[in-house]
Amino acid sequence: MEPSYQISTGKIAHEKIDGEIIVIHFDTGDYYSMSGTAAALWEMMATPQNLARLGARFASWDSRTETAVARFLDLLAGEGLIHATNGAGDGAPGQNNDQKNEAEKLVFQDPVVEKYSDMNTILLADPIHDVEEAGWPKVKAQG
């Protein structure tokens, strides 16, 4: 079964700012920028999507574009921004409501995500020190 991918929640915040998707990773303090096709793919992954469903949204879709998107998904997954899921999303193009009329389809451009680390001392927010009643810091058990 072809895997589906979905935006990871919990460790990231993401917003569309002026047409550009900004994704902030809380654990690394890095942030990412995506525009155009990359932004469109990101927004689609609000719900689980496999390659076939993602491809169905574009006017041109062939082995080259599919490879480009597969690599893009691998990159996002490697950065911890999306994850593979067993949720909905399987199925061939044309078999779901995401299938668009030709006029509504998007022009494909190779998706690019830019990674920024210049704010990570700031975005690595003050840690919340979760403690038990025994207090902290926790001393690592010997042996």
Added chain:
Amino acid sequence: MAEGQGAGLRRADRAEAPVLTAVPPEAAAGGGRARPATGAFRGVPRAYFEEAGEIGRAVFADGAGRERVYSLGGLRCLIRYADGAAEAAVHRALAHVEISAGGPADLTIGVWDETQASRLLPEPHPHMLVDYRNHCLELCSDARYLALEERWLGTRSFIDRQAGVAWYCVRDAGTLPYYERAAPLRSLLNALLVGRGRHLVHAAAVGTSAGGVLLTGPPGAGKSSSALACLGGKLGFVADDWCGVTAGETGGETGRKSPRIFSVYASSKLRIDGLDRFPEMRARIDNFDRLDDEKATAFLAEHWRSALVAECPVKAIFIPEVAGGARTAVVPTAGKDAWRAMTSWTLKQLTGCGRDSIALLARFAASLPAFRLQLGRDRHEVRAALEEAVARL
């Protein structure tokens, strides 16, 4: 994937100044009196908050004190001052948002000056001193409680974010520097606001009841001078250095659809060379005898009360920058630039911010267009440019 097919990760790092600097020496403790040891074991945040609360309640039981209620972005914030020194240090900057007492408070803060108190706060447990950011030690925290020590200032804050209750103790209110008097309780207030859909941001703001703009960016960019340039014109003064924002969202606690800005501090700080451009400020400066070491500080509610705007919808984020030319220009820019400027300069200077802060600031910026305000030398042109932009947006 083969080379040259375009999809990929592009690293685009940019240099940023380091956040950490040397830890300043600790101020002398409470008039030379010995502090008791803490009984809060190893920094359990709730225990430390309760220990501070016990002392705070004893301090307030000692004296008459005074209560004032302020409106902060629609929240009723009750501040109980245990003594006149504490009140004098905090109230002036907040005076313009004071409202009548009565009705339940959303936030309750007890403030006292330790030189006036019969009991001293305990020494923090050594293990509590865990983080240091911009002269502020975060003593300990969990999702609900936060304890902060601003050692440079001699202040400690104990915050129950969930209940909206906090204690603020200053070792000697008479020694609080001008910048703290101009914008007191920043990290404490923000810790209480962020869980309620609001945040403080490092920004100036101007506007009318119909709408205003936020001016954000690094120190020296021209935020204060832009806001002051608007005094006497069509736009009121909302903030000089720290402004409250309410993220735009439907439903939720705020029940508002559009993002808003609100005034917290009606103070203004200018570099001494800025007084040449704003000669009308000279007679209003609070610290004229200390300008060798301090920025010229004015409490605007005491001079321009009618020019102050407590709250309004926000239409855009502006990034001022000194262009050096004769003319002032407004140029569209990427929303990401406004988000970066606002977020970096805000989080650098507030302690206790977490994921909620980052998400809220991104949500706020996402809802607004962004512009660069290229400042010319003529202050009247700056005012005209902002008035025209606000009218057009």
